[in-house]
Amino acid sequence: xxxxxxxxxxxxxxxxxxxxxxxxxxxxxxxIAVIAISPRPGREGLAIRSxxxxxxxxxxxxxxxxxSAQPVSRERILSVNNQPVAALEDYNRITAALRVNDxxxxxxxxxxxxxxxxxxxxxxxxxETELLTTEEIILVNETADNGSIMEVPRxxxxxxxxxxxxxxGRGAEDLGIRAYPAPTSNVKKGLDLQGGTRxxxxxxxxxxxxxxxxxxxxxxxxxxxYGLSDIVVREAGDLSGNQYILVxxxxxxxxxxRDLLAKQGKFEAKIDGKTVFRGGEDVTFVCRSANCAGLDxxxxxxxxxxxxxxxxxxxxxxxxxxxxxxxxATAALDVxxxxxGSYLSKPLELYLDDQKVDELSIGSDLKGQAVTQIQIxxxxxxxxxxxxxxxxxxxxxRLQTILITGSLxxxxxxxxxxxxxxxxxxxxxxxxxxxxxxxTFAVAIAVAIRYRTxxxxxxxxxxxxxxxxxxxxxxxxxxxxxxxxxxxxxxxxIGTGVDHQIVIADETLRGSRDGSLYNWRERIKRAFMxxxxxxxxxAVAMLPLVFAGAGLLKGFAIxxxxxxxxxxxxxxxxxxxxxxxxxxx
Amino acid sequence: MPDNQEHSSPHQHQEHQxxxxxxxxxxxxxxxxxxxxxxxxxxxxxxxxAQKSDAKGNANGQRGPGIPLKDRLWAFYAGKYKPLFIxxxxxxxxxxxxxxxGYASTGSFIVKDVSLKGGATITVPLDKEIxxxxxxxxxxxxxxxxxxxxxxYGIPGQQQGVIISADIDINSKEQLDALLTAISSSLGxxxxxxxxxxxxxxxxxxxxxxRESLIAMLVAFALMALVVFVYFRTFIPSVAIxxxxxxxxxxxxxxxxxxxxxxxxxxxxxxxxxIGYSVDTDILLTIxxxxxxxxxxxxxxxxxxxxxxxxTAIAIxxxxxGFAMAQSDIIRQIMLILIxxxxxxxxxxxxxxxxxxxxxxxRKGRT
Numbered sequence: 027x028x029x030x031x032x033x034x035x036x037x038x039x040x041x042x043x044x045x046x047x048x049x050x051x052x053x054x055x056x057x058i059a060v061i062a063i064s065p066r067p068g069r070e071g072l073a074i075r076s077x078x079x080x081x082x083x084x085x086x087x088x089x090x091x092x093x094s095a096q097p098v099s100r101e102r103i104l105s106v107n108n109q110p111v112a113a114l115e116d117y118n119r120i121t122a123a124l125r126v127n128d129x130x131x132x133x134x135x136x137x138x139x140x141x142x143x144x145x146x147x148x149x150x151x152x153x154e155t156e157l158l159t160t161e162e163i164i165l166v167n168e169t170a171d172n173g174s175i176m177e178v179p180r181x182x183x184x185x186x187x188x189x190x191x192x193x194x195g196r197g198a199e200d201l202g203i204r205a206y207p208a209p210t211s212n213v214k215k216g217l218d219l220q221g222g223t224r225x226x227x228x229x230x231x232x233x234x235x236x237x238x239x240x241x242x243x244x245x246x247x248x249x250x251x252y253g254l255s256d257i258v259v260r261e262a263g264d265l266s267g268n269q270y271i272l273v274x275x276x277x278x279x280x281x282x283x284r285d286l287l288a289k290q291g292k293f294e295a296k297i298d299g300k301t302v303f304r305g306g307e308d309v310t311f312v313c314r315s316a317n318c319a320g321l322d323x324x325x326x327x328x329x330x331x332x333x334x335x336x337x338x339x340x341x342x343x344x345x346x347x348x349x350x351x352x353x354x355a356t357a358a359l360d361v362x363x364x365x366x367g368s369y370l371s372k373p374l375e376l377y378l379d380d381q382k383v384d385e386l387s388i389g390s391d392l393k394g395q396a397v398t399q400i401q402i403x404x405x406x407x408x409x410x411x412x413x414x415x416x417x418x419x420x421x422x423x424r425l426q427t428i429l430i431t432g433s434l435x436x437x438x439x440x441x442x443x444x445x446x447x448x449x450x451x452x453x454x455x456x457x458x459x460x461x462x463x464x465x466t467f468a469v470a471i472a473v474a475i476r477y478r479t480x481x482x483x484x485x486x487x488x489x490x491x492x493x494x495x496x497x498x499x500x501x502x503x504x505x506x507x508x509x510x511x512x513x514x515x516x517x518x519x520i521g522t523g524v525d526h527q528i529v530i531a532d533e534t535l536r537g538s539r540d541g542s543l544y545n546w547r548e549r550i551k552r553a554f555m556x557x558x559x560x561x562x563x564x565a566v567a568m569l570p571l572v573f574a575g576a577g578l579l580k581g582f583a584i585x586x587x588x589x590x591x592x593x594x595x596x597x598x599x600x601x602x603x604x605x606x607x608x609x610x611x
Numbered sequence: 612m613p614d615n616q617e618h619s620s621p622h623q624h625q626e627h628q629x630x631x632x633x634x635x636x637x638x639x640x641x642x643x644x645x646x647x648x649x650x651x652x653x654x655x656x657x658x659x660x661a662q663k664s665d666a667k668g669n670a671n672g673q674r675g676p677g678i679p680l681k682d683r684l685w686a687f688y689a690g691k692y693k694p695l696f697i698x699x700x701x702x703x704x705x706x707x708x709x710x711x712x713g714y715a716s717t718g719s720f721i722v723k724d725v726s727l728k729g730g731a732t733i734t735v736p737l738d739k740e741i742x743x744x745x746x747x748x749x750x751x752x753x754x755x756x757x758x759x760x761x762x763x764y765g766i767p768g769q770q771q772g773v774i775i776s777a778d779i780d781i782n783s784k785e786q787l788d789a790l791l792t793a794i795s796s797s798l799g800x801x802x803x804x805x806x807x808x809x810x811x812x813x814x815x816x817x818x819x820x821x822r823e824s825l826i827a828m829l830v831a832f833a834l835m836a837l838v839v840f841v842y843f844r845t846f847i848p849s850v851a852i853x854x855x856x857x858x859x860x861x862x863x864x865x866x867x868x869x870x871x872x873x874x875x876x877x878x879x880x881x882x883x884x885x886i887g888y889s890v891d892t893d894i895l896l897t898i899x900x901x902x903x904x905x906x907x908x909x910x911x912x913x914x915x916x917x918x919x920x921x922x923t924a925i926a927i928x929x930x931x932x933g934f935a936m937a938q939s940d941i942i943r944q945i946m947l948i949l950i951x952x953x954x955x956x957x958x959x960x961x962x963x964x965x966x967x968x969x970x971x972x973x974r975k976g977r978t
Contacts (some may be wrong), residue, residue: 218939221808268819442811442812443809443810443811444808444809444810444811445808445809445810453736453771453938454938454939457936457937457938457939458937458939458942460936461932461933461936461937461942464932464936465928465929465930465932465933466929468928468929468932469925469928469929472924472925472928473925476921476925510939510941510942511877511880511941513942514877514880514884514941514942514945517933517942517945518884518887521884521888521926521929521930522887522888522891524922524925524926524929525888525891525922525926528918528921528922528925529895529918529922532914532917532918532921533918536914552903555898555902556894556895556898556899559838559839559842559894559898560887560890560891560894560895562838563835563838563839563886563887563890563894564886564887564890566831566834566835566837566838567831567832567834567835567883567886567887568831568883568887569830569831569834570826570827570828570830570831570834571827571831571880571883573827574823574824574826574827579876579879579880582880583880583883586884
């Protein structure tokens with residue numbers, strides 16, 4: 027009989043909990059957060075971070091993941107030559123033993139790739155010089171028949187004395203894969219937690235918003251060209267109006283990044299080995315508006331086997347000198363038929379810092395013509411038409427950026443460089459999790475002792491942990507990186523959360539024991555009066571930090587704001603409802 | 612029992628709007644003694660229509676034998692709130708003195724770490740226990756003229772590595788190489804590329820970041836004060852809240868100065884967090900005392916103390932664990948500042964702010 031009544035009360039309580047909209051809202055957001063985080067403990071293999079350009083891996087068809095791809099959806103390497111790779115050490119050990127021209131079989135979650143090991147070379151500049159003759163086209167002034175002076179291109183041979191360079195093989199080249207232990211959730215760790223390099227750059231002159239956008243495009247592009255994909259390049263500012271560019275590259279060493287950023291960004295277009303134009307000076311205009319750049323309506327999209335391919339086209343304007351050079355270079359080429367169009371026998375090759383980044387077919391109508399307005403076209407492939415169109419437009423944007431400004435529009439000074447070792451990062455994460463758990467349970471015990479009820483402790487622990495899950499879920503959802511400053515922000519947010527729950531507990535419990543004039547709902551309302559006011563003061567105190575100091579503490583400020591807001595509007599109301607259902611009796 | 616005390620009070624003429632005539636026994640029942648307070652029925656404490664009271668009434672009335680120490684303490688705390696102002700005042704003056712002395716000797720009111728003054732920090736994980744002061748000494752000897760700091764990190768009882776910070780010029784490759792050589796020779800083994808972390812800070816960035824942080828802090832303070840003023844719309848109680856936050860920050864700053872603990876960018880975040888936590892208890896107190904009608908002023912103060920001290924104690928507990936366990940210097944720095952600031956907050960909220968509120972009510976009651 028008693029048992030039956032107990033069961034009945036239990037049922038009643040559960041019904042009350044699961045019909046309360048504030049509690050349901052919290053549960054709903056928790057479920058969404060867990061889906062966003064999608065924890066996958068114990069995953070095998072190594073996730074691919076990026077593939078170096080022109081490396082063995084790139085030649086075998088491996089691709090860097092899209093920057094927007096969620097961490098758990100990344101392609102993973104499962105085995106190398108049938109030996110499973112559980113840790114980076116396994117991979118390094120196996121690949122260190124490779125020799126030139128070996129074939130390696132790399133099994134990933136997508137497919138098996140045969141990789142051919144290339145030979146690496148050192149270029150040693152010798153202490154002697156040699157004479158090098160090259161053909162160059164210059165413009166000379168010539169008096170035409172009608173007496174006017176006009177510029178005419180002339181091909182001349184230039185001989186220069188250049189230092190002699192010796193090419194020396196130095197064994198097997200790296201496969202060109204940057205991998206890291208497979209992520210077990212979608213929570214993106216900040217640099218200080220996963221290792222990598224962070225550089226803060228300051229432009230020498232003030233940049234307009236347009237210039238800044240193109241600078242960021244160019245830098246991202248440049249780093250992508252070198253096969254680095256986990257990159258954040260963003261603008262940062264401070265209250266005094268200083269501009270900064272923040273570059274974060276996961277899993278790259280400080281020397282690599284310094285070298286990369288120091289590079290001039292030399293862009294050249296070559297036909298048959300001859301330079302026809304250079305980025306910046308020779309390209310006077312690159313069209314990026316919709317009327318002369320976009321998916322090519324004349325060719326459209328078509329299916330090629332299992333894939334869809336879409337074409338893009340955009341026009342550029344060359345300087346006269348560049349146009350003449352192109353005319354001279356194309357005059358000697360043959361016309362070939364391919365893919366329904368007629369093209370010249372040699373393609374236009376694009377080089378960035380002496381690395382070939384792209385190759386374009388030249389329409390046959392350009393043969394020997396000194397046209398200044400030319401159309402550049404290319405294509406992108408994907409599983410579906412949408413994906414193909416997306417890739418095509420991405421490729422177009424990439425090319426445009428290279429063409430507009432191979433070199434950066436302004437000199438940048440390095441004001442801060444951080445190199446964070448990944449070994450430290452792993453320790454930090456484990457340490458932070460352990461610390462949070464121990465602190466949470468210490469709080470629970472203190473609350474239990476203070477209020478002499480386990481239910482309240484339980485509720486406080488549940489709300490603290492739900493707040494952490496919700497903050498992490500939100501971070502995964504919007505792609506926010508959790509770094510040490512964000513962890514401090516989470517601590518601040520759940521700290522104020524506990525403070526507020528103590529206020530709720532005191533206001534409600536005290537009232538019910540004193541036989542207060544106010545009913546339960548009124549008392550919760552009164553607790554919220556205190557909570558809302560302290561929430562507003564914390565929120566306004568954090569706001570200036572979002573904008574100050576080159577964004578160094580932005581992560582902290584935003585996480586605190588998000589966490590405190592989630593707390594005040596979601597978990598605190600749910601907590602007080604749970605209190606009233608479970609403790610009121 | 613306590614009812615007659617009011618009439619024996621020498622301060623009877625000081626009437627208050629809040630509270631009640633038969634001035635119940637805050638001394639006996641509202642002091643921070645959880646069990647008694649919660650279980651007492653307190654029948655005589657509903658606001659009386661007369662709304663007259665004397666918050667200080669029991670100050671002298673309760674002296675004498677037979678009255679428990681706790682009650683006498685409460686009587687002292689409630690009655691002598693004016694003389695008690697000396698405690699927060701001294702603490703604040705002491706803090707200012709320490710900060711001023713620091714400013715006089717170093718030209719800065721905080722000890723800046725390399726993130727604010729420029730330089731590098733190098734974190735080297737180790738698998739063996741090492742003598743940190745000896746390493747610091749060796750590196751200092753190898754790098755004369757530079758400020759070198761070496762700290763160990765790890766969990767208690769198990770050192771996991773060292774963090775070395777040095778105020779070298781980050782654009783000078785020679786200085787960096789010299790530092791790395793000095794570190795590897797002092798550690799006795801060359802460390803391998805990639806196993807350690809380096810963070811560089813440009814000195815101009817540090818200076819501008821510091822300036823910025825001060826602005827951010829002032830703006831944060833101004834906005835916080837604005838919210839408080841708009842909500843309470845009274846001068847003294849609002850100023851009391853802001854003064855408590857100022858006191859907390861000065862105390863934390865003085866502590867850092869006293870022990871020469873350098874602070875960096877993370878420290879700035881901690882000071883902003885401190886504003887938030889500090890204001891939490893003050894808001895709780897001020898809302899309970901000014902906006903609530905039930906019970907006497909003393910009762911409401913006592914209930915605020917119970918809630919507020921619980922909050923602060925739990926926060927200090929959690930932060931103490933964080934400070935003891937954290938490997939990251941950033942987290943430790945934040946925790947330390949919060950622990951010191953929150954400890955000082957006990958004085959600035961429960962003596963200074965309570966006193967100012969009592970003073971405000973007293974004045975308001977007189978006019």
